[in-house]
Amino acid sequence: MKKHILIVDDDEGILDSLRRALHRCGDQWSLTFASGAESAWQQLLDASYDAVVADVRMPGLGGMELLERMQQTERTRGVPVVMLTGDDDRELKGQALELGAMDLLNKPVDLRELIARLRSVLRLKDNLDGLREANDRLEKKVLRQDLDLAHSRMNVVCRLGMAAEYRDEVTGNHVVRVGCYSRAIAAQLGLSPAYQQMLLLAAPLHDIGKIGIPDSILLKDGPLSDAEWTIMQRHCEIGERIICDRSKTVAPLFVEWRADELAAGDGPDSSDPVLEMAASIALNHHEWWDGSGYPRRLAGAQIPLEARIVAVADVFDALISNRPYRPARSEEETLLIMAGTVGTHFDPQVHRAFTQSLAQIRDIRAKLADEVDVFPVIAEGVAV
Ligand SMILES: [Fe+2]
Ligand SMILES: [Fe+2]
Structure with a gap:
């Protein structure tokens, strides 16, 4: 199944070069491009994505605010985010990691590195999703066993109580x-x-x-x-x-x-x-x-x-x-x-x-x- 990736940058030139460069990954990835964080947020609410690549510095809502919103929202919390930052944005890099970014890339973007990083975060997300599903299955199983046990206990207790009444x-x-x-x-x-x-x-x-x-x-x-x-x-x-x-x-x-x-x-x-x-x-x-x-x-x-x-x-x-x-x-x-x-x-x-x-x-x-x-x-x- 194709992975859905959302790429957010206010610079149309960068979006264009990414579109062309990532075209060769088209059989594995389906790409959506957004030219601002607000429209990216709307996309995230409308469809489900497997990863987001977002520029940090954008006019209006910035990449950090988008990341913060994603972390605060149940639906988007598990989507890995790769942030694009300038080489000298040391403080921003630290903040992005603290806010939950999964990876950071320097601008200008090295395309081979971007592809490698995206593959790595997608693999990580797959593993985390698998773990979460296994956990959900286990929780359901434990709940079922708990209910079965409670029912069996009630059955035994009531029948025992009735035994005395028969007397x-x-x-x-x-x-x-x-x-x-x-x-x-x-x-x-x-x-x-x-x-x-x-x-x-x-x-x-x-x-x-x-x-x-x-x-x-x-x-x-x-x-x-x-x-x-x-x-x-x-x-x-x-x-x-x-x-x-x-x-x-x-x-x-x-x-x-x-x-x-x-x-x-x-x-x-x-x-x-x-x-x-x-x-x-x-x-x-x-x-x-x-x-x-x-x-x-x-x-x-x-x-x-x-x-x-x-x-x-x-x-x-x-x-x-x-x-x-x-x-x-x-x-x-x-x-x-x-x-x-x-x-x-x-x-x-x-x-x-x-x-x-x-x-x-x-x-x-x-x-x-x-x-x-x-x-x-x-x-x-x-x-x-
Ligand atoms: Fe009694
Ligand atoms: Fe009684």
């Missing part, structure tokens, strides 16, 4: 909705996007500890005895242990599995912020703002914020959904019940953020109704 016959999309509501509340509270994303992934595991509660208690028809209730409450600690028991690590297995890709002594990062947040939610989502909850009777700000948020999201979705033992409550009734326990059960600030995000929460509820197959929805990114 007490609450099937559907409750845990996924709780994750999405929690994220909406966190956004309303002004928490960082990274925190919101973590909460979306961590909240669905809030009741994972129910896996460890015997069927005779979990599925009991009728009220639980005090002893049974004590066992039931253990689902918080069991959940925390399932998610974050530090004595159970898959790191050595992982190192063995991916040994070929890991450098010697380079193990996986042992801390996982999503799992740490999920463990905190599993342990604390039944604590009450006034200190009357369980398992540790924490109060107010002692309760981790993520657990205070999930508490609101979880209760809302539980009250407004059908359960095996009772029909769904209306939204009006649900909101009234919840408003009645602000300051006792719920953190007032979190509850306010919840009511302020109700429009979004209704949308999530409709999009992730129990009948919806939630996994294609997750894959399309609709829910996230």
Whole structure:
């Protein structure tokens, strides 16, 4: 493919001699000539060039100003510029190189030298373009892998959360909705996007500890005895242990599995912020703002914020959904019940953020109704 070169000089005589001399390179280069920097700038905006040769001293806009404009503009920044200067323009030469000129040539121009320099800057530009393209490809690939990993992680988390729900016959999309509501509340509270994303992934595991509660208690028809209730409450600690028991690590297995890709002594990062947040939610989502909850009777700000948020999201979705033992409550009734326990059960600030995000929460509820197959929805990114 022919290289496009723009040559700028206010001296028509010089342009003419360059046109004639460079004619023999016509099979490799396509040449455009401009008699001033302003018209050259217009050319640069209208078409794409592989190199520019520009005189430094021109009336009006000079070669240095043209070079400066090119460096400040995304579209023209990567085009190499060869400046033509007088032999005695030492200071200008220094300035031109500082401004980003790729090469300098003395006037009067030695044509053989000009051709050699042009070939060299064009080669350099080819290499730089190749490097930039390879870099772009790599960035896209890393982003794709990142997204695939995030999707796979979300899939695993949601399915794991659902596994606990199957135990007490609450099937559907409750845990996924709780994750999405929690994220909406966190956004309303002004928490960082990274925190919101973590909460979306961590909240669905809030009741994972129910896996460890015997069927005779979990599925009991009728009220639980005090002893049974004590066992039931253990689902918080069991959940925390399932998610974050530090004595159970898959790191050595992982190192063995991916040994070929890991450098010697380079193990996986042992801390996982999503799992740490999920463990905190599993342990604390039944604590009450006034200190009357369980398992540790924490109060107010002692309760981790993520657990205070999930508490609101979880209760809302539980009250407004059908359960095996009772029909769904209306939204009006649900909101009234919840408003009645602000300051006792719920953190007032979190509850306010919840009511302020109700429009979004209704949308999530409709999009992730129990009948919806939630996994294609997750894959399309609709829910996230
Ligand atoms: Fe729970
Ligand atoms: Fe729940």
